[in-house]
Amino acid sequence: MPTASALSPEVLAKYQPVIGLEVHVQLLTKTKAFCGCVNLYGGEPNTHVCPVCLGLPGALPVLNEQAVEFAVLTGAALNCKINPVSIFARKNYFYPDSPKGYQISQYDKPTCEHGYLDIPDGNGGLKRIGITRAHMEEDAGKSIHDGFPDSVTRSYIDLNRCGTPLIEIVSEPDIRSPQEAFDYLTKLKEILLYAGVSDCNMEEGSLRCDANVSVMLKGADKFGTKAEVKNVNSFRFIRSALEYEIERQVEILESGGKVVQETRLYNSAEGVTYSMRSKEQAHDYRYFPEPDLPPLLISEEWKNKILKGLPELPEAKRTRLIAEYGITEKDAETLTASASFADQFEAAAKASKSPKRVAALITSELTGRLNAAGLELEQSPVSMKGLAMAADLAESGELSSKMLKQLLDISFEKGEDFPVVYEREKPQQISDTSVIEKMIDEVIAANPKQVEQFKGGKTTVSAFFVGQVMRLSKGQANPALLNELVIKKLSE
Amino acid sequence: MNLETLSIDQARAALTSGETTATALAEAHYERIAQKDDEINSYLSLAKDRALAQAAKIDALLKAGDPLPPLAGIPLGIKDVLTMVGSPATAGSKILEGYHPPYDCTAVAKLEAAGAVLLGKLNCDEFAMGSSNENSAYGPVHNPRALDRVPGGSSGGSAAAVAAGFCVASLGTDTGGSIRQPAAFCGVTGLLPTWGRVSRFGLIAFASSLDRIGPFTKNVKDAATLLGVMAGSDIMDATASHTPVNDYVAESQKPVAGLKIGVPEEYFGEGLDPEIRAAVEKSIADLKAAGCEIKKISLPHTRYAIPTYYVIATAEASSNLSRFDGVRFGLRDKSASTLTGMYRQTRDAGFGAEVKRRILLGTYALSAGYYDAYYKKAQQVRTLLTRDFLSAFNEVDAIVTPMTPTPAFKLGEKTDDPVAMYLADVYTVAASLAGICGVSVPCGNTKDGLPIGVQILGKHFEEGMALRVAQAVENSQP
Numbered sequence: 006m007p008t009a010s011a012l013s014p015e016v017l018a019k020y021q022p023v024i025g026l027e028v029h030v031q032l033l034t035k036t037k038a039f040c041g042c043v044n045l046y047g048g049e050p051n052t053h054v055c056p057v058c059l060g061l062p063g064a065l066p067v068l069n070e071q072a073v074e075f076a077v078l079t080g081a082a083l084n085c086k087i088n089p090v091s092i093f094a095r096k097n098y099f100y101p102d103s104p105k106g107y108q109i110s111q112y113d114k115p116t117c118e119h120g121y122l123d124i125p126d127g128n129g130g131l132k133r134i135g136i137t138r139a140h141m142e143e144d145a146g147k148s149i150h151d152g153f154p155d156s157v158t159r160s161y162i163d164l165n166r167c168g169t170p171l172i173e174i175v176s177e178p179d180i181r182s183p184q185e186a187f188d189y190l191t192k193l194k195e196i197l198l199y200a201g202v203s204d205c206n207m208e209e210g211s212l213r214c215d216a217n218v219s220v221m222l223k224g225a226d227k228f229g230t231k232a233e234v235k236n237v238n239s240f241r242f243i244r245s246a247l248e249y250e251i252e253r254q255v256e257i258l259e260s261g262g263k264v265v266q267e268t269r270l271y272n273s274a275e276g277v278t279y280s281m282r283s284k285e286q287a288h289d290y291r292y293f294p295e296p297d298l299p300p301l302l303i304s305e306e307w308k309n310k311i312l313k314g315l316p317e318l319p320e321a322k323r324t325r326l327i328a329e330y331g332i333t334e335k336d337a338e339t340l341t342a343s344a345s346f347a348d349q350f351e352a353a354a355k356a357s358k359s360p361k362r363v364a365a366l367i368t369s370e371l372t373g374r375l376n377a378a379g380l381e382l383e384q385s386p387v388s389m390k391g392l393a394m395a396a397d398l399a400e401s402g403e404l405s406s407k408m409l410k411q412l413l414d415i416s417f418e419k420g421e422d423f424p425v426v427y428e429r430e431k432p433q434q435i436s437d438t439s440v441i442e443k444m445i446d447e448v449i450a451a452n453p454k455q456v457e458q459f460k461g462g463k464t465t466v467s468a469f470f471v472g473q474v475m476r477l478s479k480g481q482a483n484p485a486l487l488n489e490l491v492i493k494k495l496s497e
Numbered sequence: 498m499n500l501e502t503l504s505i506d507q508a509r510a511a512l513t514s515g516e517t518t519a520t521a522l523a524e525a526h527y528e529r530i531a532q533k534d535d536e537i538n539s540y541l542s543l544a545k546d547r548a549l550a551q552a553a554k555i556d557a558l559l560k561a562g563d564p565l566p567p568l569a570g571i572p573l574g575i576k577d578v579l580t581m582v583g584s585p586a587t588a589g590s591k592i593l594e595g596y597h598p599p600y601d602c603t604a605v606a607k608l609e610a611a612g613a614v615l616l617g618k619l620n621c622d623e624f625a626m627g628s629s630n631e632n633s634a635y636g637p638v639h640n641p642r643a644l645d646r647v648p649g650g651s652s653g654g655s656a657a658a659v660a661a662g663f664c665v666a667s668l669g670t671d672t673g674g675s676i677r678q679p680a681a682f683c684g685v686t687g688l689l690p691t692w693g694r695v696s697r698f699g700l701i702a703f704a705s706s707l708d709r710i711g712p713f714t715k716n717v718k719d720a721a722t723l724l725g726v727m728a729g730s731d732i733m734d735a736t737a738s739h740t741p742v743n744d745y746v747a748e749s750q751k752p753v754a755g756l757k758i759g760v761p762e763e764y765f766g767e768g769l770d771p772e773i774r775a776a777v778e779k780s781i782a783d784l785k786a787a788g789c790e791i792k793k794i795s796l797p798h799t800r801y802a803i804p805t806y807y808v809i810a811t812a813e814a815s816s817n818l819s820r821f822d823g824v825r826f827g828l829r830d831k832s833a834s835t836l837t838g839m840y841r842q843t844r845d846a847g848f849g850a851e852v853k854r855r856i857l858l859g860t861y862a863l864s865a866g867y868y869d870a871y872y873k874k875a876q877q878v879r880t881l882l883t884r885d886f887l888s889a890f891n892e893v894d895a896i897v898t899p900m901t902p903t904p905a906f907k908l909g910e911k912t913d914d915p916v917a918m919y920l921a922d923v924y925t926v927a928a929s930l931a932g933i934c935g936v937s938v939p940c941g942n943t944k945d946g947l948p949i950g951v952q953i954l955g956k957h958f959e960e961g962m963a964l965r966v967a968q969a970v971e972n973s974q975p
Contacts, residue, residue, distance in 0.1 A: 056598075056599060056600050057733075059825065060820045060825075061598065061599070061600075061826070062580070062586065062588070062593070062596070062598065062701040062702075062820065062821075062826075063578075063579070063580045063586070063598065063600075063602060063698065063699040063700055063701045063702070064600075064698070064699075065697060065698050065733060065734050065735065065736075066735065067732065067733060067734070067735045068735060095816050097815075097816050097819060097863070099819065099822060099840055101822075101824045101836065104820060104824070104825060105819065105820050106816070106818075106819020106820045106822060107816050107819055162824070289864055289865045291815075291816070291860065291863035291864060291865075291868075292863075293812060293813075293816070293863055293868070293872060296704075296705035296706035296736075296813055297702075297705050297735065297736060298735050298736070299735055299736060
């Protein structure tokens with residue numbers, strides 16, 4: 006990874022980075038923010054357009070109600086206050102992919118304000134990151150500068166994306182390290198996915214991130230001059246982009262210079278940030294209230310109706326799963342990676358006598374096999390019902406863990422559900438006491454030393470005998486019965 | 498048939514009696530335009546295909562004896578800031594030369610759905626910015642009542658076309674007086690509906706919070722008829738009001754006896770032409786004779802209206818006109834080698850001087866560091882101006898004022914003095930800022946034969962009341 010310099014860790018440690026993130030999220034509404042065009046990624050260029058999103062003379066915006074609902078859900082999921090009155094404003098700037106010459110956004114009266122989300126503090130606790138605001142706006146189109154035969158002399162414009170509803174979520178400058186920034190984005194994405202307002206697909210640009218970064222000497226009471234780093238658009242790069250920028254600023258300060266307030270662009274291929282424009286070149290966006298849209302009024306009644314659609318959020322779900330099913334915190338963390346994952350677990354847990362074992366099976370057996378096969382949980386050959394059955398068989402001791410693993414392997418190999426495989430492959434289990442006792446006698450006779458150890462008080466050695474007998478029975482001995490009989494025989 | 502005076506009622510009677518057909522009526526207007534519009538320059542483009550197809554439909558209805566829609570076969574002209582499929586929409590600007598909009602303005606579509614025949618597009622000041630129609634990139638319009646004089650602006654073509662008998666009625670737009678002032682200069686009736694009464698969808702915006710579409714007609718009743726067709730909410734315009742649409746024709750024909758009429762002292766001060774004063778005072782006396790109670794009122798913030806208007810209107814314009822950038826439609830200067838160069842050269846070549854002046858003024862008013870002093874302050878004054886009217890309407894049913902300080906001035910008389918031109922809006926912009934409705938109705942002529950108009954202002958969404966008083970003024974004319 007490129008770094009700005011070879012700064013020693015001691016020098017870096019003198020400084021405190023201060024980071025605030027601005028995250029743009031595309032909303033999963035059926036239609037665009039201010040017109041009836043379909044809101045869909047891709048498509049033949051300039052086919053999802055109409056006079057309104059093309060900014061044709063005389064066309065007017067009309068606000069999409071579903072975009073408001075998603076904004077309210079987002080605000081609520083981020084613990085924001087939902088303002089009963091919010092005002093759309095025009096942000097004026099010229100660019101070919103902004104057909105009106107202004108973006109409809111919100112300025113001094115956004116829809117959502119004063120929220121927060123919690124990230125891990127690294128010591129097993131939580132750190133609260135403030136959210137200044139979450140406001141509604143529209144996306145621009147795309148300028149395409151390469152890929153055409155005449156790209157050297159010409160740029161092309163695709164306005165399909167133009168008018169896609171966005172929420173811009175602005176954090177307080179509460180983030181203190183690249184890792185915290187990463188954690189913040191991770192949590193944010195998780196919450197937005199749970200709320201169902203966005204697919205948060207960074208590759209397709211439905212979640213985009215800009216970072217305001219400054220550094221100050223540790224203990225200082227005033228923030229340093231910040232630079233805005235644009236285009237930090239991947240979870241893979243967020244940490245390295247911020248680390249680069251922090252080191253760049255520290256180096257400037259260490260060599261007696263001053264950080265300039267400016268906008269910088271992150272180049273992920275090179276791993277560096279480049280100056281885009283200085284403060285002097287900064288746009289004056291000439292915000293003013295959008296006269297084509299009346300103030301957005303969100304009554305208490307409408308808000309409450311919208312909030313009925315807010316699903317259980319990850320933190321609440323984890324707490325509930327732990328309480329309801331007695332699973333471990335670690336399993337709860339894994340099982341709530343997505344809402345549908347958690348739902349699948351709950352379906353299996355409800356069908357099983359041992360939810361705890363279901364959780365363990367999913368986290369220890371199922372996810373590994375899914376990953377290896379490159380499958381999503383939804384594509385698992387083992388259904389949740391099948392998993393519940395497996396958990397119950399394991400719990401009752403009818404199935405050894407080794408056997409269980411084998412059966413699951415067969416399931417994945419043949420693409421068959423667990424019950425099918427079990428019915429066909431289930432071991433002709435030996436539950437005949439005399440047969441098992443005979444095998445135990447054999448093993449005891451062959452291992453006098455271990456018998457001595459057991460009699461000497463080292464009772465754990467019984468597991469050795471269980472294992473040996475199981476091997477002798479080709480894994481077919483009833484494990485529960487075997488355990489019982491081994492102890493009995495050794496204690497004789 | 499005298500096209501100069503032909504009203505909707507007369508045209509409808511002629512159609513139903515078989516005296517004429519919709520096609521013949523449209524052709525007669527086109528013939529008159531061909532003969533006389535060279536000296537007036539009111540039409541920028543004719544929509545013969547669309548008009549004659551519509552006329553043929555109406556004639557089929559007539560022939561079959563089917564019920565006729567309210568505007569069946571009525572030939573109308575449309576200001577060129579309104580979109581109409583099949584016709585260019587230049588907004589009087591070179592920057593939109595050759596631009597053909599792919600959709601109909603809602604108001605225009607409603608008129609056609611009611612049977613109207615849309616003859617073509619009418620000249621106007623570039624992007625509706627002007628008070629004389631001398632800012633059109635396609636040449637000035639001449640006043641049909643005195644060819645060496647301006648028709649007023651910005652809807653000069655719309656007023657002139659009605660006055661010259663080039664259509665039975667027309668549509669214009671009014672941002673700071675652009676319907677009312679040219680109606681007065683040309684001696685026709687002009688209606689300014691309440692902001693939000695008629696959808697703005699398809700109106701090429703100048704200043705969104707002020708722009709309104711309204712009719713020019715040969716009498717007050719026709720204005721009521723057209724408003725009734727155009728008014729109402731629109732899923733394409735979030736600012737179009739859901740306030741119920743009234744029967745404006747019925748309301749306009751009610752007697753005025755017992756109504757309280759306010760006369761604001763601020764509108765009769767210095768600068769008012771004595772002949773206009775006399776004509777307006779005569780109209781007030783006529784209203785009194787018809788049984789109205791005349792009350793002196795005060796609108797104390799009136800003197801701030803012009804500066805307030807020119808801050809808000811130019812600020813919104815600076816943003817509304819950003820979309821004319823040479824990227825997607827209209828003019829593009831292809832000689833530029835950079836994007837910024839293309840923007841600059843296109844806008845420099847495409848916009849006229851007055852439009853550039855207003856974009857600069859508006860950009861300044863919205864700039865960081867100036868916003869509070871200009872735009873925000875102007876919005877505060879706008880609230881005060883609106884309150885002036887609202888408290889006046891607590892005491893009176895309508896307000897009567899002169900429409901213009903002078904009659905139509907000569908072409909070229911004020912073109913070098915933009916401030917003098919702005920000051921000609923002194924009686925119009927306060928009502929624009931307040932969002933209330935009004936009617937400009939002829940009330941006599943100067944001794945030189947120039948038309949004089951009187952302004953009747955009504956409360957928000959009380960067009961019926963303003964039209965009713967206007968009808969009484971019309972009735973008292975000789």
